[in-house]
């Protein structure tokens with residue numbers, strides 16, 4: 459049994475709840491052809507994701523072509539694989555795609571080393587199975603099976619973390635668009651509108667590589683890391699503002715300057731060279747992705763709002779940055795100290811930040 463909590467008080471509303479108005483507006487004004495089972499045309503889905511500079515806010519910030527290819531793929535008989543390093547919005551994009559296309563982003567399978575075939579096919583309510591024998595009522599459908607029956611999108615997160623034989627359960631589903639249930643002597647056939655969006659992490663490559671049979675059922679779209687500092691600052695500023703509103707943090711004035719500094723530090727450490735291209739530096743072991751920058755700034759805002767003077771200061775982000783950079787207490791500390799003393803210290807307008815970082819460790 460599930461208890462319903464009013465949307466306004468849930469901690470994290472689903473995309474289709476949070477952006478219900480935008481989706482309704484698009485559905486009303488969208489006069490382009492919609493693929494069978496789709497709530498919106500591919501054009502309107504793309505507008506929902508990228509924004510229209512007016513009533514529709516951008517969700518994904520990045521090349522338009524990438525979004526168009528992703529959306530177009532879902533209208534074909536191939537599934538979509540979003541590939542990229544951590545923090546490139548794979549999960550985020552897949553949630554919004556499912557929300558815009560199916561009006562439902564909840565049909566989700568989380569891939570882990572422990573994911574079983576039941577999570578992709580179906581399981582049983584054993585009490586009923588033993589009492590009544592196999593029946594439709596005793597069957598517990600997976601999110602994928604429900605998506606097939608309802609003609610919606612199913613999401614498979616971290617596909618390549620699942621054992622290969624479990625991944626391969628998707629082959630029949632994607633090629634035949636049916637799922638046999640031998641225990642009942644029947645099969646579930648996918649309704650129009652069904653497809654799968656999977657995500658996979660570049661760093662997991664080689665863990666459980668996709669079999670070639672499965673790979674052929676997917677179109678792969680690689681999500682890039684933000685091309686420029688400006689683009690990354692925009693992503694962070696936008697997401698931080700949204701998160702701050704959702705968490706109902708007291709108003710804090712965020713100079714873009716502080717955000718730009720966090721982004722610059724992360725980009726320099728990630729790429730192993732300073733922004734001006736002059737100084738080589740070592741990279742730490744962790745992934746300093748856009749997602750981490752967002753969380754460092756959000757934490758900084760909470761500090762500034764509750765313990766500071768309502769303005770985001772270097773001291774509010776220093777702790778978060780150091781924590782994100784130093785994952786390995788020995789080797790990353792060396793990398794960080796070197797960066798601090800050879801790069802940060804020499805920047806005239808980074809004095810406060812340098813001091814704040816020195817205070818942390």
Ligand SMILES: Nc1ncnc2c1ncn2[C@@H]1O[C@H](COP(=O)(O)OP(=O)(O)O)[C@@H](O)[C@H]1O
Nearest residue numbers: 517518519520544545546547548549550748749
């Ligand atoms: N290009 C981008 N556009 C919008 N948001 C982004 C972008 N890149 C990263 N983000 C933000 O970063 C956060 C983490 O993204 P996530 O989807 O969890 O990454 P991944 O699944 O690729 O590891 C999300 O809050 C997302 O909004």
Ligand SMILES: [Mg+2]
Nearest residue numbers: 548549550657
């Ligand atoms: Mg993810």
